[in-house]
Amino acid sequence: MVKLKSQRDAYGEALLALAQKDERVLVLSPDLGSSTRVEKLASKLGEDRFFNLGVAEQNAVSIAAGLALEGFVPFLSSFAVFIPGRAFDQIRVSVCQNRANVKLVGSHLGFSNAGDGASAQSIEDLALMRVLPEMVVLSPADADQARSAVFAAAKHQGPVYIRISRDKTAPVDQGEDFVIGRAEVLRLGKKATIIATGPIISRLLNWVTDLDVELINCATIKPLDEKTIISSAKKTGRVITIEEHSIIGGLGSAVAEALSTVYPVPVKRIGIPDCFGQSARKPEDLYQKYGLTKNKLKKEIMQFLEK
Amino acid sequence: MSNLPIPKLEEKATRLRRQVLQMIHQAGSGHLGGSLSSLDILVALFFGGVIRYNCQDHNDPRRDRFILSNGHVCPAYYAVLAECGLFDKEELDSLRDLGSPLQGHPSKTFLPLLDSSSGSLGQGLGVAVGRALSAAIKGEHHNIYCLTSDGEHDEGSTWEAILTASHYRLGNLINIIDRNGMQIGGETESVLALEPLAEKYKTFGWEVFIISGHDYSELLQTLCQAKDSHRTPSVIIAQTILGRGVSFMENKKRFHSGVLSEEEYRQAMKELGGS
Incomplete structure (x- = not known):
């Protein structure tokens, strides 16, 4: 029996492991900390490394850009309909036109939020992020690859978008660590x-x-x-x-x-x-x-x- | 930065106004009205001994930060940066030219010394909040100055940033509003009323100062006072005049952007003491 695991769980675990190793890493959440599995990081990292910025995604992106310009590596996660969907222009100008080292993570891809319907189902985020100069766009296949994508994104200097799912899915056998740009x-x-x-x-x-x-x-x-x-x-x-x-x-x-x-x-x-x-x-x-x-x-x- | 007496600041401002007019005239487009209304604020900040901004060592992490949120008034900011010696004054002639470091809206890609790219309204204050939060996390003691327009207070994201700054008690953040009362579509109060603006900021937990944005003694005194607020972000509502310094441009919506005719240009330069 294969073990199912969700990418969002893997994301939360990977981000904790990364943040414990790398002091530059900050966790930003526009109030969906629980859904994106970063909520537990608040107590583990302390109030200087975890920020719930409220239901204000546009501002959260600008703040992330400001923090990145000061040398931090902010990971900002929400539902993909909001990050990137809600904050496109902030991502375009404050992040990409500043070449700010911001990592955006959009969860609940595609139909993985079935119940809420169209407003919560992100079917456009790859298109939105792909068209932006400077942006790297990652779409891992399973929980393990979501984990290694987090580390790869942190190593890359510049804006990165990672698209992840809510659902528990089966592993796809992956040979090695995530190499950006390699299929x-x-x-x-x-x-x-x-x-x-x-x-x-x-x-x-x-x-x-x-x-x-x-x-x-x-x-x-x-x-x-x-x-x-x-x-x-x-x-x-x-x-x-x-x-x-x-x-x-x-x-x-x-x-x-x-x-x-x-x-x-x-x-x-x-x-x-x-x-x-x-x-x-x-x-x-x-x-x-x-x-x-x-x-x-x-x-x-x-x-x-x-x- | 230099710490000039008021008459010298006024003299410099007049010269920089001419510079701004010349830049926009040469470029063939640009935002005259806001550039002229914000110029005294910038001159007071950079040459009145307010901002700690080390031109010799721009990478000094202890220097203050400055974010021009209303990026379209960048001709004034570029003129000030050149006056500080951050780049050659001859570069000013290249405003809006292909490949120029002086893009029509400030771009960090083309001019890396900027503290942020801007031009899309309602984002600069959020970036400033991020920089101010960083200083708070690291225990650094510099200040973050942000210049915003009154028009960009129509943007919801500006108010998101205002909420956040007081929530995180960012006493190191000073927002200066160029309150010229005019936006591209007309008077701010007829487009989308902002008043009572000071009360709004107070309710949002900010320390509020209302001054004339063309009076150097008020500007210098208030900018210094705002620096000393330790746990509360400060906003300086600087009441200004669109197109300040050129009689026929003052408070005229038409001069928000665009270019002057040759006749208007000569007249404007003459009024500002140019030849």
Whole structure:
């Protein structure tokens, strides 16, 4: 039986371990400390290292920028709809145009907050962050990779966005520590390349066992590992992207942009179609509704392969 | 910084006003009104012995910080920084030119010595709060000055920062408001009324000073007084005149931004004692 673990739990643990080693690290929370699993850090780190900045994300980002300009390494986490969603211009000007060493963490990606519905479901954050100069965009596949992404982000000098999930998901076997800008081939195949990002990969691994496809975990959305992607596309001749994000602006767009410029092959982008989500009792109901289940995905993949 | 007597400050301000007019005229666009209304505040701060700002060693962590939140009035700030010797005065001619360190809105990417990029309203005070919080955490003793416009008090994020500064008792933070009463769409009170502004700040837990932003004795006295508030952030509401120093520009919305005709430019320079 595989052990399920949520990325947000891994994030809270990793941040504590990091902050205990590195005094420059501060924890900032616009009042969602419990949901983003950083609440416990308040007592462990003390009031000089943990700040609940209230339900004021825009200001929290500007404050993070100010702290970073003074040499701190602030980690600022919230639901992805708020960080980055609510504070785009502060991220753009106060963080990126200052090249401020701020680490943003958006939790509850995609449909992982099923119950609250569209307002709380972040399906645009990769697009928002990817378009910003200076920003590095990480989208780890499982809890372990979320943990190593935190350490990799801290090592990188400059703005980083890490996208994580609320749900407990299965591990995706990862070879080594997170290397920013490197995608990993999880499985070799000949008929197509599937490039995916985020915890959806743990499910995909089981779904494509009977297909002769290559599977790549693209955990850095920016800078994109064009070398790995293009070399796989040269081998298989067609590419499918899969993400729990809008099909506009995220991984699929990044891959299509790279391939169309350097080595055009047919590309099928699978993700959330151009629409908002809605409430459901559990994320699985939303995966069913929006086409991210085993049967629906396989059907789309098969159709694409037969073209 | 230098510590000049008031007549010398006034003399310098007049010269810098001419400089600002020349820069914007040469650039072909820019924000004249706010640059002129904020200039005396900047001159008092940087040349009146208020701010500890070491031009010889800009990286000295003990120096005070200054954040221009209303970035569009940067011509005045650039003129002051050049006057301090932080870069060559000849650079001032490059305002808004391609590749210039003097971007139309301040950019730390192009001018690394800035304490923050700005230009999008309502963010500078938050960055200043972050810098002030850092000094509090580290037990450092410098002050953080922020210049804001009255117009950017329409932004909710400004009020988020105001809330936060008093919550964390940031006595090292001094916000100076260039209260010229005018924003791009007209008078602040007709666009989105801010008054009673002083009472709002008081209710939010700040120490409030209301002064004339063109009277050097008031400016110097209040800037020094504001430094001594230990556990409470201070706001100086500096009542100013848009386009101050040029008779036909004063309090005229038209001069918020844009450029003067050749005739207007000659007349303005003449009024400011130029040739």
